Amino acid sequence: MGEMKGLGPRLLFDKIWDAHRVERLSTDYDLIYIARHMLHELGSDVAFKILEEHSGRVRNPTQTFATHDHVVSTKGEERAPVLPKHRENINALRENTDRHNIRLFDLNSGQQGIVHVIGPELGITLPGMTFVCGDSHTCTVGGLGCLGWGIGTSEVAHVLATQTLIKRRPKVFRINCEGILPKGVLAKDLILAMIAEFGSEAGANMALEFSGEAISQLSIEGRLTMCNLSIEMGARIGLVAPDDASIEFLANKPFAPSGKLWDEAIKYWLSLKSEAGASAEREESFDVSKIGPQITWGTSPAHVMDVNGYVPNPKDEKNTTVRLGMEKALDYMNLTPGQRLTDTKVDVVFIGSCTNGRLADLRAAAEIIKGQKVHPGVKALVVPGSTSTRRAAEQEGLDVIFKRAGFEWRHSGCSLCVALNGDRLKEGQRCVSTSNRNFEGRQGAGGRTHLASPTTAAASALTGRISDRFSLTDWCR
């Protein structure tokens, strides 16, 4: 394993990796070429400082792009950050990108948004490429067959200086999704169910490949959502082979090739599938046909249950460390073993983030809330993942549906996913969130997060309790 496999059948992952290997550094490490790279305002100033300690020169500025998403406010046109130190971050990114001739999608550019949303949307992250960003959810772009992974600040500096990374070749874990996802069950439910099944570290040192009929039938948005949560299964990389749907999605995107280059690119992209007979380190099949809406009850993404189910009992868990983790989580979440989550009151509902902030997600949520009212005890917000998503949604009138129902309609950014930009939970507040992390304090110290799909979030906003969208009619009557 870990070898270039010569003429034998190769996996999707092998094809992309091998095409980017500059040099072999040891049995497991390669020097890997980075096709494209994105920066955001949080922490990249430190990367530029590290760069200064070395060459001080960005090797290939046209292969790096930048935007603001983490600390910008999503309230009001001016998007003013809440704290002065955040303004410093924004200005530092402006100065650094200006000095090094890096393209910045600034707040008023019309192209600003969460990195993992605008990468695919602008055609920056293309199939068959390597792509990195100083953010762990860079794996999102695997939904388009782009080999993306998140890196730390020192590695951001490494890419700026050399356009490469020293990287251990991961092994491949292929999950074949069999059956057809029940109607109304979303990609988010599918990936949460998968994390529950395989665990939060099943993908450690692996690249996940999602394949099978259920994946082919998913929209590109759905595939991006699935790959987004690869990191929550412990994998730095998630991948879906590009197909006709990917090509349709990318056609006419601003940074995708056009004309003759587009034709060449398509031919190459469609050749990237894993070949028959190529085997992965681990192969599993996963039946998707019986999955219902999923939600997390605890503080690890593996703490997942059916939205209609009962909170598990740590006493039933044999492994001591896992049991301790469960006890701590229940305590933090203020839940009792055996209780139903659907009895639980909700204070905040957040629809957005790089997981579920795309147009398809907003449409799914809008369908649930159309003509209804948000429960008076709930603060509900919708934060489109990018400025152009916001605009497209407004063209369809989704903003009106949300606002009439009592949702706040925001500008794009990370918002309540990261609690760094004016949106955060208060101590003890409970939130149904379409984002990807339910860690202690992630949405604000003492805040309690339940991860779910946009439709579960929308349903919960209406009832004021954690709710299954399928039982909604009863609730509303």
Place this chain on the structure above:
Amino acid sequence: MSKPWLKGVAVALGIPDIDTDTIIPIDYCVNRERPHFDEGLFRSWRYTPDNRLREDFVLNRKSSLGCKILITGPNFGCGSSREMAVWALKDFGITCVVAESFGEIFYDNCFQNEVLAAKVSRTSVDKILSAMQGNEKMVLSVDIENRLIKSETLPPVKIELDDLRKSALIQKLHPIAATLSKDQAISAFEDSYESKFPWVIASK
């Protein structure tokens, strides 16, 4: 006998899946200069919401003073890519974390900062943890050359560490400096890459 790579007091946090948000909340990541990231280290576990020290938390106990090694549950450092998690540990004085497994980005970030993320078997973690129970102060030493963790009371524990990481820890050569010396190889690669995939670099 040669000096160990590291010798110091070990502390135990035997919980699985400790994520980087918990290691350092986002508020403590913004615009802080090294070496002051330790202010945020395990903030909500070390401090009450009104900023009083929680004296019962393991890192706040007298016996943990000056600790250098953290023994913890599997999947330590999962989640966000924030390198501040490593800086927070290092600024606090912890330069070795021992666990059965790590979040991958955290693992790589450790080695960018000469912090050892020591992967050891589950039974070894369990043995160290149970030896630490009821033991006021446990001193461990790390022998990188032989990839071992040693103590006075336990048999040596094997660390899983590849050659590249090991020599980087010993040689202290910064990865950027190492790669910058390969400039020609990168340029040669770029030429052939550009002719194979002209759409990557062409869209300027």
